[in-house]
Amino acid sequence: MLDNRPTLPPEIARRRTFAIISHPDAGKTTLTEKFLLFGGAIQMAGQVRAKGEARRTRSDFMKMEQDRGISVSASAMSFEFGPYRFNLVDTPGHSDFSEDTYRTLTAVDAAIMVIDGAKGVESQTRKLFEVCRLRDLPILTFCNKMDRESRDVFEIIDEIQENLAIDVAPASWPIGMGRDFVGAYDLLHDRLEIMDRADRNKVAESIKITGLDDPRLADHIPADLLTKFREEIEMARELLPRFDRQAFLEGHMTPIWFGSAINSFGVKELMDGMGEYGPEPQPQTAKERQLDAGETKVAGFVFKVQANMDPKHRDRVAFVRLASGHFERGMKLLHVRSKKQMAVSNPVLFLAADRELAEEAWAGDIIGIPNHGQLRIGDALTEGEALHFTGIPSFAPELLQGVRAGDPMKAKHLEKALMQFAEEGAAKVFKPMIGSGFIVGVVGALQFEVLASRIEQEYSLPVRFEPSQFSSARWVQGPKTAVEKLVNVNKGHIATDSDGDTVFLTRLQWDIDRVVRDHPDIRLTATKEMM
Numbered sequence: 375m376l377d378n379r380p381t382l383p384p385e386i387a388r389r390r391t392f393a394i395i396s397h398p399d400a401g402k403t404t405l406t407e408k409f410l411l412f413g414g415a416i417q418m419a420g421q422v423r424a425k426g427e428a429r430r431t432r433s434d435f436m437k438m439e440q441d442r443g444i445s446v447s448a449s450a451m452s453f454e455f456g457p458y459r460f461n462l463v464d465t466p467g468h469s470d471f472s473e474d475t476y477r478t479l480t481a482v483d484a485a486i487m488v489i490d491g492a493k494g495v496e497s498q499t500r501k502l503f504e505v506c507r508l509r510d511l512p513i514l515t516f517c518n519k520m521d522r523e524s525r526d527v528f529e530i531i532d533e534i535q536e537n538l539a540i541d542v543a544p545a546s547w548p549i550g551m552g553r554d555f556v557g558a559y560d561l562l563h564d565r566l567e568i569m570d571r572a573d574r575n576k577v578a579e580s581i582k583i584t585g586l587d588d589p590r591l592a593d594h595i596p597a598d599l600l601t602k603f604r605e606e607i608e609m610a611r612e613l614l615p616r617f618d619r620q621a622f623l624e625g626h627m628t629p630i631w632f633g634s635a636i637n638s639f640g641v642k643e644l645m646d647g648m649g650e651y652g653p654e655p656q657p658q659t660a661k662e663r664q665l666d667a668g669e670t671k672v673a674g675f676v677f678k679v680q681a682n683m684d685p686k687h688r689d690r691v692a693f694v695r696l697a698s699g700h701f702e703r704g705m706k707l708l709h710v711r712s713k714k715q716m717a718v719s720n721p722v723l724f725l726a727a728d729r730e731l732a733e734e735a736w737a738g739d740i741i742g743i744p745n746h747g748q749l750r751i752g753d754a755l756t757e758g759e760a761l762h763f764t765g766i767p768s769f770a771p772e773l774l775q776g777v778r779a780g781d782p783m784k785a786k787h788l789e790k791a792l793m794q795f796a797e798e799g800a801a802k803v804f805k806p807m808i809g810s811g812f813i814v815g816v817v818g819a820l821q822f823e824v825l826a827s828r829i830e831q832e833y834s835l836p837v838r839f840e841p842s843q844f845s846s847a848r849w850v851q852g853p854k855t856a857v858e859k860l861v862n863v864n865k866g867h868i869a870t871d872s873d874g875d876t877v878f879l880t881r882l883q884w885d886i887d888r889v890v891r892d893h894p895d896i897r898l899t900a901t902k903e904m905m
């Protein structure tokens with residue numbers, strides 16, 4: 375095991391917490407499944423989907439997710455891989471859920487970017503990559519579907535370098551492609567990996583090679599492919615940078631593996647790469663100070679809240695990233711926002727598609743804490759220190775609609791449902807100062823449909839979304855008297871969000887400019903830190 379930080383307790387140093395990002399259809403689900411398979415978390419490929427479907431039948435909302443082929447809910451999966459402990463945090467795939475995805479990426483230390491060898495960098499790849507870049511996350515790249523006709527390898531690498539402005543260092547080099555795809559040469563370990571087309575779940579045969587002149591190459595690679603391969607490797611060594619771990623950890627370079635997730639090819643090498651080169655749990659930033667993973671006291675933050683995971687119980691699970699220390703079940707932790715002690719007696723770890731009681735967890739791990747709504751996104755849990763973790767943003771919604779209960783008698787009911795979704799981070803809910811009803815804000819239009827469907831399913835409450843006179847929301851910040859002054863002369867534009875913070879609603883940029891001009895002490899912001 376590469377020991378970059380010898381001071382870190384071994385249990386923490388062996389943890390790798392990461393997400394997989396990709397454009398829909400590139401192969402994220404397939405790759406995840408193979409990870410779980412090789413991590414021993416499932417016995418057979420196909421289980422992730424099978425379990426997923428069983429779960430989905432429990433509600434039509436999930437059915438909708440299935441129909442549309444999007445993954446609305448994110449979860450975390452933990453499994454062992456050799457000497458390492460992997461925590462794979464699932465990111466929702468659809469572009470409409472960028473805020474959720476953004477927050478998920480605040481909980482990981484690295485990302486795997488999956489691209490389709492025939493398609494290269496796609497729109498969603500780019501968006502997610504940009505989010506990773508904001509946080510300088512180290513990224514490993516997996517170029518998938520090499521068993522099909524793909525683009526030229528140099529072209530793919532060029533496209534990543536040009537499009538994403540990151541150096542690309544080949545960790546493996548494919549030999550042939552499509553029907554002629556034989557396997558890949560592992561450039562980091564000088565091994566030849568041969569794909570087994572007969573058994574999709576079998577790990578490739580690995581042959582130790584002494585170098586490119588090794589005669590064993592000819593035993594496994596047809597002569598024409600071997601000539602081409604040797605030429606390419608020579609060119610690659612001339613033109614492309616060598617893998618540099620430091621540059622990778624700083625987010626300037628990505629190693630790329632070529633493989634085929636469905637054929638289990640290249641997956642183990644990618645996992646080895648994550649283990650060997652991937653970052654250990656990284657320091658986390660709080661307003662007060664930086665927190666090192668190796669500190670003995672436990673601290674963590676909520677990056678996601680999921681309500682109604684089990685419709686029979688109105689439970690919520692708060693997903694907590696442990697930032698430091700060694701957590702043990704039953705521990706009493708300080709809930710910093712409410713200043714109250716909380717006994718964490720039923721924390722869950724997510725193993726494949728199952729949940730299991732977590733007896734212990736270490737910095738880097740993700741635990742789920744069932745609760746009745748006390749825990750919100752951005753909240754900190756510590757052994758006593760008042761820490762406020764930063765970098766977990768809330769974005770101003772880009773689309774606003776009014777919402778009404780189908781039955782006017784059920785308005786209170788609706789309020790409760792909306793507040794719940796607001797706390798979950800699924801939507802912004804604003805209560806205007808004047809008039810009745812609520813305004814709901816989302817980042818992508820599909821979220822209105824998802825919300826309507828969830829409110830109907832989970833609360834048996836038919837609702838109607840309708841056009842709103844407003845199209846933008848900005849948080850109002852400034853000294854109390856200045857805020858009061860603004861509110862008094864703009865009542866028709868003012869609302870409060872689910873945390874009680876003041877919001878300015880408008881349809882015109884002109885209004886925003888006017889406020890900025892007339893109220894020099896006021897700032898209107900499009901993001902708010904959740905802490």
Ligand code: GDP
Binds near residue numbers: 398633636637
């Ligand atoms: P996701 O949308 O990124 O989660 O993609 P999936 O894992 O669901 O894969 C999308 C489609 O590509 C599915 O039909 C997979 O069977 C297929 N697929 C995944 N990996 C490979 C691969 O290595 N080769 C080929 N030919 N197809 C693949």
